[in-house]
Amino acid sequence: MKISYYPGCSLDGTAREYKESLESVAKILGIELEELHDWTCCGASSGHVTSDKLGVALAARNVVIADKIGKDLLVPCAACFLRLKTAEKELKAGNQIEGISYKYQGGFNIKHSTTFFREAISEKVLTARVKKPLYGLNAVCYYGCLVTRPPKITGAKNPEDPQDMDELMTILGASVKNWSYKTDCCGGNLILTHPEIARNLIKKLLDMAEEAGADCIIVGCPMCQSNLDTRQKEISRDNGGKYSIPIFYFTELMGLAFGEPSTGKWLNRHLTDTKALLKQKGLL
């Protein structure tokens, strides 16, 4: 299977392990990723806040590149996903977009990675690839805001209670817990502008994951991962607790379950230790 691929800016930096794990897992599953040639920033957090038209134009440029190829577009970042879907809607409606004159075909779908891996690969194929089932790993899946919201743009079937990662991780053998915070906000870029607000939101998620009986949180968004993973020391310092909950990208755990030898390298990039838990569970 060959599909188009828009990594997004974070995957070159803070979310490098997401990129490495996603690309490895795709290779194992026989999915050929064709990175959009000369892709540019989708405008993400800041384009739409500054100007509607600029926000759409920055994203639309990339959707047009994908349209020319005509294959489904895989997007690992939740913010990129929403911006590209927003631009797609404008292009489909035939609205005038600044700096773009192009006759849009629209014969392809834009898919967030969590949905793509759940839908494109059958349970049978996934199970067949598993060398080391994630038995004993108690987890909650955290989707954050923009994988599902707003559903009129994302097309999410169940925006308040998405299932894709839950199902994927269950297939791989993890014990996935139910919780009510799957799509609550982690604060996103407020971590830079209003760190105290964001830390409160992050703390709530960490507390609720623990209450649900999870040893770890599984995510599919670079900002969620960064916020949850990198702030636990600060939150422990401010609240006197000792927060140390591993925050995995779902693709890292797919790699682990498939026996991909690079998994250890990805996990070393986390700020909150991941290896003690996995060793304790006999998974590493």
Place this chain on the structure above:
Amino acid sequence: MQVGGLAQTVAPNSIFRKQVEALSGETISACFQCEKCTNGCPVTIAMDIAPHKLIRSIHLGLKDEVLQSDTIWVCASCETCTTRCPNDIDIAHVMDILRQLSRSQGVKDSQKNVPLFHSAFLTSVRWYGRLHEMTMAVIFALKSEGMTGLAKQANMGVEMMRKGKIKLFPSRLLAGRQVKAMFRQSERRQKT
């Protein structure tokens, strides 16, 4: 800011509502104050005007109160309000429009850091075609708190660098020129 307490002294004026409706394409007048937006909002604790009251303030024409509020800058764009509004008002989009209005009309922001963040983000995109996280973080730190800001971010930066999470040099793209042109076009439109 006590918008709730103003109710008796305000003579409603629809000019501002019509302006925001025209810019956003949202039917703000459809709001019947069910408060679902406020009840689902994760950041009301840091807002001076709760989301449903902000919408009501637009109905009443309280332009200055709305554009000078903390609310429009504290909003995390999480889209919960938009998803749950029974009248299909894209409230998160209305927030975007209010932020744009506040900037274009030169309103003195109650919140300095958020506009600085967005400007640092877009500066990096304009220069390189993609966001270069380190460039953005450094511009933001310097503009928000000068050398103190830089020192505050430095610890996290060093830790991330040790983990290989910092890309030192931005990508060089052929498409850089196209992105710059988009920014120029956007600026020209805003001037006219």
